[in-house]
Amino acid sequence: MKLNHANLAVADVAATVDFFQRHLGFAVVAYRSDAFAILDDGHGFVFNLMVGAKGETIAYSRNFHLGFFVADEAEVASKHAALVAADVEVGAVNRTNRGPTGSVGFYCMTPGGFLIEVAASL
Numbered sequence: 093m094k095l096n097h098a099n100l101a102v103a104d105v106a107a108t109v110d111f112f113q114r115h116l117g118f119a120v121v122a123y124r125s126d127a128f129a130i131l132d133d134g135h136g137f138v139f140n141l142m143v144g145a146k147g148e149t150i151a152y153s154r155n156f157h158l159g160f161f162v163a164d165e166a167e168v169a170s171k172h173a174a175l176v177a178a179d180v181e182v183g184a185v186n187r188t189n190r191g192p193t194g195s196v197g198f199y200c201m202t203p204g205g206f207l208i209e210v211a212a213s214l
Contacts, residue, residue, distance in 0.1 A: 101148070115174070
């Protein structure tokens with residue numbers, strides 16, 4: 093079995109779509125009047141974004157995040173620098189003891205109100 097899609101409710105579909113297109117390379121597959129979008133990462137994963145139910149407050153746990161693992165530490169640094177240059181608020185690049193060799197990465201809040209992580213194994 094392969095995980096092939098996720099669906100998240102967000103307060104601002106348009107801003108979240110723009111973020112994933114500009115900064116993470118996702119392509120828009122479908123877009124319906126700022127209420128629903130389907131994004132494709134080009135690697136077999138489809139990401140659905142939709143507005144919450146009327147009157148619903150959308151809130152994710154502070155630990156909830158989507159992870160993007162990249163090839164190496166240089167790619168982490170490059171993505172971090174690109175986001176900073178685009179005036180996106182990002183956390184510091186940190187090393188952790190996760191996995192057999194450790195990892196390096198950072199977290200960033202999306203316009204959709206959830207974190208993403210960009211990391212690489214060391």
